[in-house]
Amino acid sequence: MNLLEGLTPEALAAPASGIVEVMNYGRGRPGMIPLWAGEGDRPTPAFIMDAAIASMRAGETFYTWQRGIPELREALSRYHQRLYGVPVPMERFFVTGSGMQSVQIAMRMIAGAGDEVLVPTPAWPNFAAAIGIAGAVAVPVPMTLEPSGWHLDVDRLAASVTPRTRVIVINSPANPTGWTASRDDLAAILAVARRHGLWIVADEIYGRFVYDGSPRAASFRDVADPDERILYIQTFSKNWAMTGWRIGWLEAPPALGDVIENLIQYSTSGVAAFMQRGAVAALDEGDAFIAEQVAAAERSGRIVAEGLSATGRVRFAPMAGAFYLFFQVDGETDTRRLALRLVDEANVGIAPGTAFGPGGEAYLRLCYGRREEDIAEATRRLVAALGAPGLRRSA
Template sequence: MNSLSFPNVPVQRDLAEELSHRIRNVITSQIGMVADRGRDDPDVVKLWIGEGDLPTPPYIVEAAEAALRAGHTRYTYSLGLPRLRQALSDYHFRHWNVRLPVERFTVTVGGMNALMQSAQAVLDPGDEIIVPTPAWPNLIESMRLAGGTPVLVPYGIQSDGRLALNIDDVLAAITPKTKAILINSPSNPTGWVMPREDMEKFVDLSRQTNIWIIADEVYAQFKYDGSVAPSFLQITDENDKVIVTNTFSKNWAMTGWRIGWAVVPRGLDKFYAKLSEYNTTGVPTFVQHAAIAALDQGDEFIRQMVSRCAETRKIFVDGLSQIEGVTVLPPDGAFYLMVGFPGDETSLDVAIRMLAEAKVGVAPGTAFGSAGQGYLRLCFAISPKLAREAVKRLTGFFKK
């Protein structure tokens, strides 16, 4: 009987070196590096993670419980329950006055899965995708994991201190390898909101260059002038190369439920059905019933969340702006605040020192790319009382 021989294979080796280049090149999150130092400390004011401190509304929990008792624990449509996709269509009509057919919706395991599926759908190995920065690291790394090459384009700062994405900077970054542009508006971590007229410019750019737009609009409800943020869905048609991703996590305090959605051009649903099938086999059915309750009953909860964040935003902006040497970039949307600090320390070192000395946990600006050096990101989706305590501690820290 013949036997195989592999004489050059070493007996002992570093298995990490045997992994794919994609996974070996994924960065370690600096947010996690800081958070792991103080997760279990009850005295820490935790502003590092992008989630509010309110519990999921009772009617959502009750809908999940009722679905469990009714036996909704089996496989279902990989694109999502038809009733949920219709509820998503109705939600977009209520808030953006766009009527989208259910065929354009796919339900995903959170917003991250919506982004990952979209990257898998659009990118081939070696394709470039332009990402404005500072950017949430998960946006960048999900594109890299799908085989794409992120090309980072920094935001500019206008004379009023607000950020802007200059389309000329994006044009300068386009190469023959450019396949897509990733737009996160309102933005994590900066709170920047893309104006509708700029969206129109980027849609025109997409049509002229045949470049995809992947738009992450998860914070669209969190805008502080009484309106929702504009959506690419308001200015595109079903044949435009635009994919919009979203999540239930932020609007309805459902971060741990892991359910989101994507809106895709007409005709791509059959491909997203395959992506869901082979990535996750779909979202748990009882969770989808909870999501229906969120959409049907949750508009008032959203209004309360946004109002609460508007109050804590003011507490942080007003309080931290009084500290000499500290720079505050007031966000137009989302629920994050970028705070600049004096000195030459790295953002990571300052965040670690702040955790130890002030018992306040924040995200280092460099977690969002090199453009974030000199800044810290604070999540202000917390109670006003806790926000005031955080400002008090931060004031003492910076004044030292």
């Protein structure tokens, strides 16, 4: 009896992560500097843990609100008002068990069998996977690397719309490319969506990680009305060093509230109240921590960018947003093998671009959201391992 034969095609089609092979190859090696995942090296700040622990000790261990505790939804409202300068009522916020769950719920709501979802690539692979599990089809819209940086051709995006298209996914600042849409870019994309009656799934989770001195990247909320067909994906993971907590939020027009509540009810039935208390502390008291994290990422990003540039073999876009260096190495076409080799030769863990869809195959993704010393050491090792091709071979 072959058990796999009994499974649905959607489940069978869910792909393994293309990063996992390299992680499994390198995990546990002494001295390994792991830059393959999208997380930093700082544990969650103590003030966030303290709030969660106090809640747990106070016995907040019972079922709670499916949409999130009111205190967290109010804190989200305060945070957004502060960051965007416009009121964003608490009714727009739905607490989820991760940014990933927000994506899953969004896709379940707006993309079903036979629907097409446009995804600019290279992209975080979990978008396409979640789209496939919902029974829809992810249609890649390849971006291009120009001298000025990564570029999404909005005409190409518009030309990819078919009668089956229902959704455009826009991740800005982007994982893995660092592409950070301007306000004009977002307005142009929104115009395409409006023209065709499409939804936008706006993953703005790296919105604080920009390196032009602004407190945040441009957002669809700068150009759209609150009641448009836009679902915002968000997470506590990156801003507040809470990757392991699995807590995020979905922002949506309140008219969708009952549907979202039901989809939460029938997937995870809410998020631990004590974790939500930690999240309230993060929002209310975490601005200084975010500022430190962004400044550290900027310093670390410049170290690795300058170091790899000096090899003369490496190409990448100027740093804009998020915290990844997405780079190409001259003469290296098989990035999966290169990533495995760098584990052996540099003891540095990097994700192969093959994990990120069309247009990413020739690249490697390195997360620089870590302390400077580690990034400097990783850079030295990578430079030694990559070097100039002749030098490397003679070493």
